[in-house]
Amino acid sequence: xxxxxxxxxxxxxxxxxxxxxxxxxxxxxxxxxxxxxxxxxxxxxxxxxxxxxxxxxxxxxxxxxxxxxxxxxxxxxxxxxxxxxxxxxxxxxxxxxxxxxxxxxxxxxxxxxxxxxxxxxxxxxxxxxxxxxxxxxxxxxxxxxxxxxxxxxxxxxxxxxxxxxxxxxxxxxxxxxxxxxxxxxxxxxxxxxxxxxxxxxxxxxxxxxxxxxxxxxxxxxxxxxxxxxxxxxxxxxxxxxxxxxxxxxxxxxxxxxxxxxxxxxxxxxxxxxxxxxxxxxxxxxxxxxxxxxxxxxxxxxxxxxxxxxxxxxxxxxxxxxxxxxxxxxxxxxxxxxxxxxxxxxxxxxxxxxxxxxxxxxxxxxxxxxxxxxxxxxxxxxxxxxxxxxxxxxxxxxxxxxxxxxxxxxxxxxxxxxxxxxxxxxxxxxxxxxxxxxxxxxxxxxxxxxxxxxxxxxxxxxxxxxxxxxxxxxxxxxxxxxxxxxxxxxxxxxxxx
Amino acid sequence: xxxxxxxxxxxxxxxxxxxxxxxxxxxxxxxxxxxxxxxxxxxxxxxxxxxxxxxxxxxxxxxxxxxxxxxxxxxxxxxxxxxxxxxxxxxxxxxxxxxxxxxxxxxxxxxxxxxxxxxxxxxxxxxxxxxxxxxxxxxxxxxxxxxxxxxxxxxxxxxxxxxxxxxxxxxxxxxxxxxxxxxxxxxxxxxxxxxxxxxxxxxxxxxxxxxxxxxxxxxxxxxxxxxxxxxxxxxxxxxxxxxxxxxxxxxxxxxxxxxxxx
Numbered sequence: 134x135x136x137x138x139x140x141x142x143x144x145x146x147x148x149x150x151x152x153x154x155x156x157x158x159x160x161x162x163x164x165x166x167x168x169x170x171x172x173x174x175x176x177x178x179x180x181x182x183x184x185x186x187x188x189x190x191x192x193x194x195x196x197x198x199x200x201x202x203x204x205x206x207x208x209x210x211x212x213x214x215x216x217x218x219x220x221x222x223x224x225x226x227x228x229x230x231x232x233x234x235x236x237x238x239x240x241x242x243x244x245x246x247x248x249x250x251x252x253x254x255x256x257x258x259x260x261x262x263x264x265x266x267x268x269x270x271x272x273x274x275x276x277x278x279x280x281x282x283x284x285x286x287x288x289x290x291x292x293x294x295x296x297x298x299x300x301x302x303x304x305x306x307x308x309x310x311x312x313x314x315x316x317x318x319x320x321x322x323x324x325x326x327x328x329x330x331x332x333x334x335x336x337x338x339x340x341x342x343x344x345x346x347x348x349x350x351x352x353x354x355x356x357x358x359x360x361x362x363x364x365x366x367x368x369x370x371x372x373x374x375x376x377x378x379x380x381x382x383x384x385x386x387x388x389x390x391x392x393x394x395x396x397x398x399x400x401x402x403x404x405x406x407x408x409x410x411x412x413x414x415x416x417x418x419x420x421x422x423x424x425x426x427x428x429x430x431x432x433x434x435x436x437x438x439x440x441x442x443x444x445x446x447x448x449x450x451x452x453x454x455x456x457x458x459x460x461x462x463x464x465x466x467x468x469x470x471x472x473x474x475x476x477x478x479x480x481x482x483x484x485x486x487x488x489x490x491x492x493x494x495x496x497x498x499x500x501x502x503x504x505x506x507x508x509x510x511x512x513x514x515x516x517x518x519x520x521x522x523x524x525x526x527x528x529x530x531x532x533x534x535x536x537x538x539x540x541x542x543x544x545x546x547x548x549x550x551x552x553x554x555x556x557x558x559x560x561x562x563x564x565x566x567x568x569x570x571x572x573x574x575x576x577x578x579x580x581x582x583x584x585x586x587x588x589x590x591x592x593x594x595x596x597x598x599x600x601x602x603x604x605x606x607x608x609x610x611x612x613x614x615x616x617x618x619x620x621x622x623x624x625x626x627x628x629x
Numbered sequence: 630x631x632x633x634x635x636x637x638x639x640x641x642x643x644x645x646x647x648x649x650x651x652x653x654x655x656x657x658x659x660x661x662x663x664x665x666x667x668x669x670x671x672x673x674x675x676x677x678x679x680x681x682x683x684x685x686x687x688x689x690x691x692x693x694x695x696x697x698x699x700x701x702x703x704x705x706x707x708x709x710x711x712x713x714x715x716x717x718x719x720x721x722x723x724x725x726x727x728x729x730x731x732x733x734x735x736x737x738x739x740x741x742x743x744x745x746x747x748x749x750x751x752x753x754x755x756x757x758x759x760x761x762x763x764x765x766x767x768x769x770x771x772x773x774x775x776x777x778x779x780x781x782x783x784x785x786x787x788x789x790x791x792x793x794x795x796x797x798x799x800x801x802x803x804x805x806x807x808x809x810x811x812x813x814x815x816x817x818x819x820x821x822x823x824x825x826x827x828x829x830x831x832x833x834x835x836x837x838x839x840x841x842x843x844x845x846x847x848x849x850x851x852x853x854x855x856x857x858x859x860x861x862x863x864x865x866x867x868x869x870x871x872x873x874x875x876x877x878x879x880x881x882x883x884x885x886x887x888x889x890x891x
Binding site for chain 2: 183186187188191194195222224227228230231269270283284287
């Protein structure tokens with residue numbers, strides 16, 4: 134057992150309202166620079182939809198992630214031969230058009246327009262060329278348009294749906310959508326790190342954050358092609374690749390990352406997990422169907438004395454172990470089993486988990502009145518507007534049982550709370566639902582509290598970073614003693 | 630010390646065999662160059678050492694003896710041997726002197742069969758030349774550097790001389806055969822040193838070259854132009870092929886998605 138710590142995340146999709154506040158918070162802090170205008174380290178997608186960059190889930194085109202070949206785990210994007218063959222042009226790399234051409238507006242034309250009979254307009258200006266341009270796509274193009282004939286219809290997760298299911302999804306007045314906010318998953322088996330020919334990417338030992346060394350990056354862009362979530366981006370100005378850094382400067386000072394902090398719907402949870410690094414390769418090579426369970430088993434119980442002893446042996450600080458014991462992520466993923474990894478079939482073992490959205494038909498209009506459909510307790514999950522098989526394609530590697538379990542439990546919690554607070558459902562009925570969903574009133578209350586009444590400190594259990602210890606490994610903290618104070622970087626210039 | 634002397638002796642033998650026997654014999658009669666038996670009785674040792682070190686310079690200096698030798702060899706200039714030194718030249722002369730005293734020297738020349746060339750010889754020779762039949766020693770086929778009568782479609786290699794009239798120029802089987810037994814030019818020697826041509830293969834090659842020398846004259850530059858043209862056409866075709874194979878290289882995923890949707 135090789136116990137390590139990983140800062141992990143849970144996004145509760147049932148609470149996401151798709152306001153993009155997270156994206157803007159991130160953009161304003163990190164990617165509001167030349168060369169980074171098109172990057173969205175955090176973005177929010179409407180599902181069904183093709184996302185950002187367009188159709189990123191279509192690995193036949195982008196060839197991200199890992200595949201198992203002859204029992205061995207191999208990168209899809211490249212191998213020794215492929216590196217040479219594609220050295221000047223990598224055909225599976227997203228182009229700027231697949232992201233979008235970033236633009237601003239010439240506001241001067243608006244504000245300084247001479248008096249006339251027409252409305253003045255602000256012309257869009259490309260932030261790359263500086264010339265006027267026609268806007269054709271954007272990072273959240275077709276936002277809130279689940280039935281759009283071009284983008285939504287080409288959602289790669291529809292590939293296996295029957296025509297009937299598809300037509301149901303797109304039927305007017307039945308259309309359904311949910312939001313899918315995405316950041317770097319800080320995977321356990323990151324394809325971007327494996328693909329880099331310069332060794333510029335690394336996974337931080339103390340908290341598992343995946344970073345790109347800007348000094349070592351040589352602009353190969355192999356990480357861009359290899360990441361199946363397309364969460365590394367190439368900065369055309371600096372000639373280096375960049376990615377979400379999970380706001381590590383904020384984490385190190387005990388603050389939640391900007392996108393977590395600013396989240397209006399409070400959908401985001403962050404906490405540290407302990408995992409067994411010895412078994413990463415074995416787990417990542419498993420069958421699609423076994424992946425979710427095996428990935429979950431990789432996460433260790435932070436209260437198990439054996440795990441604690443092994444963690445200590447590996448230099449994991451006691452305060453980090455304590456933090457792992459209080460981690461909300463551990464509760465969602467391990468205790469309750471309602472948070473699932475996105476597209477685990479890419480085999481990077483993402484450490485960002487999603488609570489799948491409930492999209493039931495709770496009521497329908499009949500004879501002028503609103504009728505509640507709660508006769509069959511779980512019938513509405515099967516009849517949910519988004520087919521479970523569609524959700525299972527995203528969050529279950531096609532495995533519906535995990536999805537059904539997570540949705541049932543959420544539904545049971547709703548019914549239970551309804552019985553407690555409204556009372557139009559009897560407690561017996563609600564308890565029956567809880568038992569059927571493999572949960573108890575106590576657990577249901579706990580889930581309810583963590584979902585609906587969670588405070589800042591409930592949501593973000595940030596482990597102390599102990600940078601003072603990390604820095605001691607690199608340099609002597611007393612090196613600058615007696616030499617601090619006023620000084621000059623360049624010699625002072627006197628007079629005029 | 631004895632071992633060292635022995636090694637030095639073997640070294641001289643080997644050096645002589647590799648560099649000299651293609652044109653000279655000791656008591657085997659004239660090949661391209663004269664028979665070296667008792668050469669020191671005919672010429673002064675100091676003169677010989679100077680000549681061995683740089684034959685071309687001696688000929689260029691207008692030395693009357695050297696000019697005479699050139700005429701006797703019908704204009705074939707003895708190449709400057711790679712790695713020759715004054716000391717080595719002296720050792721070679723010692724070797725020649727020692728071998729001259731023997732009844733039958735080891736370097737009396739190659740004993741090739743005198744039987745007339747058969748049709749089979751010619752066929753095998755042709756295959757060896759073209760490389761469709763591999764040389765037993767593992768050496769490269771003649772075609773990779775030489776040509777005869779524009780053989781094999783593109784006219785063979787351009788690195789070595791055209792061998793169409795080689796058989797006639799080198800006076801048939803004895804001289805040319807000796808050459809093939811140990812090619813000694815700067816280009817061929819390093820290649821065939823480790824992969825010598827098998828004695829059984831020499832006769833078929835001679836048969837083939839004899840036929841070719843009867844049939845043709847050395848080719849003109851016509852084949853060169855064809856070669857260049859073919860190169861240009863081939864490169865262009867290859868570019869078009871690349872363009873076809875990677876025709877979607879500038880079309881991203883989104884562009885394909887929205888095409889025809891507006």
